[in-house]
Amino acid sequence: MRGAVIHAPGDIRFENLEDPKILKPTDAIIRTAVTCVCGSDLWPYRGAEPTDAAHPMGHEYVGFVEEVGSEVTAVKPGQFVVGSFATSDNTCANCRHGYQSNCLNREFMSTCQADYVRIPNAQGTLVATDGIPDEKFWPGLLAVSDVMGTGWWAADAAEVKPGTTAVVVGDGAVGLCAVIAAKELGAERIIAMSRHEPRQKLAREFGATDIVAERGEEGVARIKELTGGIGADSVLECVGTQQSTSQALHSTRPGGNVGFVGVPHEVAVDGQELFFSHVGLRGGPAPVRRYLPDLIDRVLTRRIDPGKVFDLTLPLEQVAEGYKAMDERRAIKTLLTP
Amino acid sequence: MRGAVIHAPGDIRFENLEDPKILKPTDAIIRTAVTCVCGSDLWPYRGAEPTDAAHPMGHEYVGFVEEVGSEVTAVKPGQFVVGSFATSDNTCANCRHGYQSNCLNREFMSTCQADYVRIPNAQGTLVATDGIPDEKFWPGLLAVSDVMGTGWWAADAAEVKPGTTAVVVGDGAVGLCAVIAAKELGAERIIAMSRHEPRQKLAREFGATDIVAERGEEGVARIKELTGGIGADSVLECVGTQQSTSQALHSTRPGGNVGFVGVPHEVAVDGQELFFSHVGLRGGPAPVRRYLPDLIDRVLTRRIDPGKVFDLTLPLEQVAEGYKAMDERRAIKTLLTP
Incomplete structure (x- = not known):
């Protein structure tokens, strides 16, 4: 063969x-x-x-x-x-x-x-x-x-529930599938973070209600603006870098959840920062x-x-x-x- | 006054x-x-x-x-x-x-x-x-x-449920109250990690079914022995050091949860290790x-x-x-x- x-x-x-x-x-x-x-x-x-x-x-x-x-x-x-x-x-x-x-x-x-x-x-x-x-x-x-199984796991690990707000960090195939999952699990608002027009278009087709093109702390500020100043209920981290992980953690409201499914490459989470954020974190291979x-x-x-x-x-x-x-x-x- | x-x-x-x-x-x-x-x-x-x-x-x-x-x-x-x-x-x-x-x-x-x-x-x-x-x-x-509110939060954040196994890391007042909380929330087996006899005694009085005196990776090995080789469903981290945090993460089964309530002092969590562990993590001020x-x-x-x-x-x-x-x-x- x-x-x-x-x-x-x-x-x-x-x-x-x-x-x-x-x-x-x-x-x-x-x-x-x-x-x-x-x-x-x-x-x-x-x-x-x-x-x-x-x-x-x-x-x-x-x-x-x-x-x-x-x-x-x-x-x-x-x-x-x-x-x-x-x-x-x-x-x-x-x-x-x-x-x-x-x-x-x-x-x-x-x-x-x-x-x-x-x-x-x-x-x-x-x-x-x-x-x-x-x-x-x-x-x-x-x-x-x-990718679809992984996107689903991101939404599941981030505890997406009906009527909530979900943010998807990453516009690769997994991130786009995560948008599908968030929609299927009933998220009312789905914010896709993407800078690439064809991917933004597909994200909207899959159910994204908002697109945020900014990254890093600028992106976090936009998410806060869109979520009454406190952050999203669920954030689906589909990249795996330090920047995307920080972006995900900072975009989540106290008591909200980050599901992280991008294999982390040189990522560390500060214990005290996670503590005072009250954010729940779960990830892994789907x-x-x-x-x-x-x-x-x-x-x-x-x-x-x-x-x-x-x-x-x-x-x-x-x-x-x-x-x-x-x-x-x-x-x-x-x-x-x- | x-x-x-x-x-x-x-x-x-x-x-x-x-x-x-x-x-x-x-x-x-x-x-x-x-x-x-x-x-x-x-x-x-x-x-x-x-x-x-x-x-x-x-x-x-x-x-x-x-x-x-x-x-x-x-x-x-x-x-x-x-x-x-x-x-x-x-x-x-x-x-x-x-x-x-x-x-x-x-x-x-x-x-x-x-x-x-x-x-x-x-x-x-x-x-x-x-x-x-x-x-x-x-x-x-x-x-x-x-302390009782914080112990309760540790059990809640670690998602203690009826019939499950809970490990409590730390035998201070919060750890001892966490034993009470795990029992009230229905844990079937409650393993208190403690080296001090008066505290072990109080932990048992509060509902601990097992005591593990070993610490660090030796303590983790004992927890694995007691949990069919895979680790506990819920681990309640009530100290806040790097050692106690690692001990908690390593004592948890894939898909299990760590509730961490000791204010972290110089603690970092490795992203890739957390990823492959499948452990959920949530903490903060109760x-x-x-x-x-x-x-x-x-x-x-x-x-x-x-x-x-x-x-x-x-x-x-x-x-x-x-x-x-x-x-x-x-x-x-x-x-x-x-």
Whole structure:
């Protein structure tokens, strides 16, 4: 089969690779329906994370089950399945608490920009759809496997409730999906912080009621202006830098909540500042598995259309161009078709 | 009147002071029934916080209303009242959200180790009891004004729920009251981290089911052993140092919560560590006013007896000895009677 391999920053190649095989009785092999490039794939692409040796890339996938290990009974060959970027047995103590992305047997996916993919913990990870969904739903279902699940988690962790005000920091695919989630969870006012017109437009389409283009403390001042001087009930931090984290914390009212879902890079939170702010803080890798049945249903019943975050579609073999377009901000997110 | 004044670290004097007067129509004057020394009073006493000029001390009080300003209608002269260390109008946006200790008109109390005290924002701050309670309840009601309210907030912020496991870090008066709160909120297992036998004993009396004497990562390992390897649902951080904060975060299961109520002194939380832990974090000065009616009722109906944290009673004029006994750990908390 063929798949994407990173050799060094900026150097993504589409290569012949060995077909994946069942290694454990809990594995499954899927044939990729569609896959994509994630904002977090740009960290190694840009050299912000080291690439010591060449390795495959990709952690988002939907596809057709090809083969299952002897202990996998929840899905069977031929079914169309959606899974999370973090695999989980869905039976351990952490899974039972709803934190499947902290499963005691967790393995992060990392080989999905390819024709075929081995899925560890398939029994607890994969969710099959009823029948084969129409191709028009594939991008939406693919979004559910990571960015939409992560946006939902941001809203859940920030405790968005009906009638409240939510702020979304970050206008990447996750931030845009977080707008969808805030709307679905009933936020009355959704303020998207974005400086890029096409993204502002999509944010409004997804349910944003206000756009704030300012950043940092200037952005915080605008949020305060829009929220009676005290800040928002919920802030969804979808970036992961020190600036975006401070911006999120300062935009939240006393007693409000920040959900932070961008992997933090060199971020520290001052204890005394957090203390006197009364802001609640929860983040982490999204427990997508918890949300999968519900989000799959919302996509297939057209309640939500997170597939719109894909504004560039390329054949899988042009994966390198898919990275380049996102790196140069010509695309929000690249869909890849095998 | 007479009251306590700090002149320098270790130098508390009981002096003649001017009688407090109504300064604003929202003020009240109370005659102190009982007052006390707080663990946080030891910060300036030990020189860990600067004392640039001599100033009165004390922020815990119950007493009899002497006089009220023209805008105060909720309480009247002669009534016995309980209030919070943080005054609040109880009408602003933050108060309405239940964060009265972040009231837009907040003033922190700081002159309560005295015969008479001026209470700003009296209308929103003071809660009168039905009739004058028997003197035996005064210590419990005094505890409610700060340490019991703060212990309750620790349990609330850490989302203690029926049937869960709670860990309390810190065996001072607040930590001991946090044990009471965890029990009242239905925790099935309450693990108190304490190395001091008299405090361990009181913790057990208040409802602790287990005691862990180890600290730091050794303490964390013991908590993990006691919680099936994953950590506790709720951890109540009642100290405020970097060590106690790390101990709390590491003792919590993925998806669990830390409530932190010890004012942090030089504490920083690493963003990436918090991210991958999936732990929720909320702290701050306790919104005692939110809990006052309920906690007063629990004391007067003998459901709880937080007054037991006072293991030394002195006449107010011996306030200096009250500080000394706590500083030398001869007393958990000193009650002062005018």
